[in-house]
Every structure is written in C-alpha cells, then in structure tokens.
Amino acid sequence: MVTLARGKRRGFQRRVLAWYAVNGRDLPWRKTRDPYAILICEILSHQTQIARVVPVYETLLSRYPTVQSMARAPLETVTAITDPLGYKIRGRWLHAAALQVADRGGAFPRTIDGLRELAGVGRYTAGAMMSFAYRRDAPMLDTNIARVLSRHFDGRNQRPGQARLWQLAAAVIPKGKAYLMNQGLMDVGALICRARSPLCDVCPLRRSCAFRRGSARRSLKRRD
C-alpha cells in the first residue's frame, strides 16, 4: 500500500500541473476526445518515439476518419501505413479493434475491462483512453511516468516493482484531473526526467525528488 503525506502529494501535483500548463507539448491528439483517435495514437505510440508517430497518426485519421471506415478498409491498406513504424502487429491490432467496435455499433467500451478486450489494448492503453477520451480519473503507467515516479519517490538505489508504480500512479492523480496529470507526467518524463541525461536543474520536482538528493555532491555543486 502506498501512502503519501497529503502535503507532499499536493505539492507534487501542483508543480506538475503548473509546469505542464506552460511547457506541455502541443500534440495533435491533445485536441480531441474521440476515443477512436485516442486509440490510434496510443497503439502507435507503443515503444515508438512521438515525433515518428505524429505523421502516421495524421495519415491514418485523414484516410479513415471514423472507426467504421477503418473497419471497412482492407487490412493491408491499414498495415501499409503503420508497418514503417515497426512492431507490425500493431496495424493488425488496430484493424481488429476497429472491427470489434464496429460490431458494437461503433460505440467504444466505457470501462477499463471493456477496453482491454479490444485487440492490442492492455493496462496502459485502457488507462490512457479512460483519462484522455473519457476524462475519468484512471491511472496509467508508461515508460515516462514510471521513470518519473521511480526516481522521485524511490531515488536511484531502489527498483520499485510494477505494483508499487501503479499504486503511485493512482495516488498522485488529483481528483478530476487525471487527464492533465497523466499528460503532464509524461511530458516531464519525456522532456525533463529523461532516461539519459535528466535536466534536474530545471525540473519542477527538483526540491522533493529523491533521485536528485541521491546524486553525487560534485554534480550538485555544478552551476550553469
């Protein structure tokens, strides 16, 4: 069980949201709540850098504006667009999921468990759809959020398991603001708390971060 002191939690949330309001990336799927569009962007984003996802996302949506139009399309026309990104199974997943939704009359599932029955939709993608498309307070854990939470709460000498990370991901969501928090955490992870050389000096969470506290004295003394 994860327990975060109320004050610590509030501070963490406030810093991420304030930072995101100013520094958040301007990504095309942040303009929509269409679960179909969200599904496309999330499937395409699996283990794939966002810059490479954007053009494929645009092509796919302009070619198949609705889930029914993708369901009607031959599989090969979809995979031809998605295959260049690698993990070619995702084109098949996307098309299969479109068929599943079309069979439901074009209505996407509204629950985590329902979403996870769609091809290629796991715990992460279901959480993303719940918070991005439906604006529900659902946690999600991707490589960015996992890294931010792990570093901030457990520092550099511990390896938190998936169970703890999911609990933390849920614990840091302010009521009614999962969308902003999840997007914000992903951007902090992608732009500041990077895997390689994190920009701790300009991180909104630097004052409370266990990773930074655990860093070598020498690097702390460095000034820009």
Added chain:
DNA sequence: AACCCGGGGGT
C-alpha cells in the same frame, strides 16, 4: 518474470 517484437533516434 522472461522473452519477443522492430525500425529509427540520440549519444
């Protein structure tokens, strides 16, 4: 839990 899938980016 370990393993597989994958092309492309950054260092």
Added chain:
DNA sequence: ACCCCAGGGTT
C-alpha cells in the same frame, strides 16, 4: 556500438 522509445501478448 549501445541504449532507448506514450506496451502488449505469449510462454
């Protein structure tokens, strides 16, 4: 060369 990238499915 090596590591990493908005994970999911299978074994």
